Amino acid sequence: MTRRDTVANGLAGLETPALVLDRDKLQANLARLRDHLATWPEVAFRPHLKTAKSLDVADLVSPGRGPITVSTLKEAEVFAAHGFRDIVYAVGVAPDKLPRVAALNAAGARTRVILDNLQAAAAVADFGREAGRIVPTLIEVDTDGHRGGVRPHDPVLLRIGEVLAVVGALEGVLTHAGGSYGARTPDELAAFAETERSGAVAAAERLRAAGLPSPVVSVGSTPTAFFTRDLTGVTEVRAGVYMFFDLVMAGIGVCSTEEIALSVLATVIGYQPAAGQIVVDAGWMALSRDRGTSSQPLDQGYGLVTDADGAPLGDLIVSATNQEHGLIASRSGAPIDPARFPVGSRLRILPNHACATAAQHDRYHVLAGGALAAEWPRFGQW
């Protein structure tokens, strides 16, 4: 299979390990969420570009340079330089980062920050007064006890709102139901989406009832974006990993493994007869250490193995990794016949977590129509 197919699709010419992005699957994934959210034309969509970190992907995701979400100021700066003008930096802002955010706003890229505590709110207010530049701010709301945020009914919500509103920095609320990653059924996912929606709306209404502005009500995660049934009161939805999907999303039931657009091309370098396992040149450096499926019913190890064309190979997974070695085993433990995978043959590995695997690489090797068509750079750091 492998040599002929990789010659046909152009992958034979790549050095391994290499990050492969199937543009057709990416575009289908983009269309799928866009179509789903078309049910609510009054709600804006603000895709998260932390998974992609690529101008080429951003151009497909948002050809019109619409609203985006980012996880670092580096992302904000790179995408702002590329013409994006409406950015939410969706990690609680550290006071030391406010000058960089203000510079983005001053340069015409409206960049909002989020925060969930009085100290950070005071820092935004003080910075606004001292620097004369108001950084537009959303209050992060915790709707599922997952990570950061103020609970919608916590009295501190209004105190934060007041501190921000005095300098004109308050623009609304934002929540992320990261707990939805633990859901397993459509009804559970819909329940998470409703918790996210109702919590964010409740927080916004409390602010408004206190005479404070909250024009923005921002919610979202890939699972809740797909399974939401009601967006009443919401002004925008965010999602990121839906572009590529991954095994964690497949395990939750948000996608099938066939929809996963990202994989790592690897070469067989040996065989361990005692273990019945094959060895490839993609270790955790190429795959990441992410073991997100370890808590799911179907543990995919460090990734699910396909042939070089992306076709399934049964139950083969990457069972263990070192820095530059991956061990491939069958999930059943049955020895792999080494004749199936001679040294030098090529395989592809679907990632547990697209964000983490992509972050290990500086470029995407792009397949279109099943053949290698382009190389898209990606960036990292902060």
Added chain:
Amino acid sequence: MTRRDTVANGLAGLETPALVLDRDKLQANLARLRDHLATWPEVAFRPHLKTAKSLDVADLVSPGRGPITVSTLKEAEVFAAHGFRDIVYAVGVAPDKLPRVAALNAAGARTRVILDNLQAAAAVADFGREAGRIVPTLIEVDTDGHRGGVRPHDPVLLRIGEVLAVVGALEGVLTHAGGSYGARTPDELAAFAETERSGAVAAAERLRAAGLPSPVVSVGSTPTAFFTRDLTGVTEVRAGVYMFFDLVMAGIGVCSTEEIALSVLATVIGYQPAAGQIVVDAGWMALSRDRGTSSQPLDQGYGLVTDADGAPLGDLIVSATNQEHGLIASRSGAPIDPARFPVGSRLRILPNHACATAAQHDRYHVLAGGALAAEWPRFGQW
């Protein structure tokens, strides 16, 4: 503590997250292993640069541009361009990579590959015949069932040796007792070192008894390099993570946490009152997803927390991560007093696995004498 100290040591001026390297600790670690191996002056030392991936670190590790080990051809090429002339690429070679290795050798950087199977040996021999360039090769020997390699007494060892020797490519054997990472006591570690030594020597002697050359007998891992008591028959020792050390090595007993030269500087961005946890801006993107201490008696989460000066803070660990968020909890579960860590204050996080954490960053911020002294670039990819 934090603001005053970070101003004093220069760390206050860094954007976070940032990778910090303590040059004094690095140099002490280098001296410690050098002194230990001085017991065997006839044995060469071949440090592994896969952890550092830095020319500046390489200059400290081997000012005389001595033998080195690498995990990628990118490392080989970068270090060869910097003057290193004796390289072992210690990952089983994929046939497609032989032209790059041959180019290094042709350019004067003697670069050996390793392999553990007949197909790869045939590829080296065929490449030598067809391209007219012999790639010097070591046979990888499996002394502990850890990963790759031929068992010392496997009949295939001699067949591989013959295939390589016919074209003049055979130069010896190499083993890596990665299983030593599971050891816990000095005696267990010494036993792993002896298994590594005796297995490699046995393989070399079998080759020689069959009339095949094996001038090189290469062994090593950081734990076995420190705990070896006998190197009879060994010609060179390799070790890599000893430069920086990390929590996994501390858990094995190879170092103390005070000797760990690498840390990630982070900023407090919030507090979760319900969980009694603080939130910092270093998530898995900055720390890596490595959970190497999860199988050790003392699980350090995603890293052990110190103050900005590197002083211990009791039992604080990074208990959970998202892409750009780290949650800091006390190991006991006792709530953290948020007054100790106001928003904006700085902390440092010692890594589970130096190789994985360093790989998430493109530079080291170097402390010397406790103060910020330099910025050293690091590289990645393949």
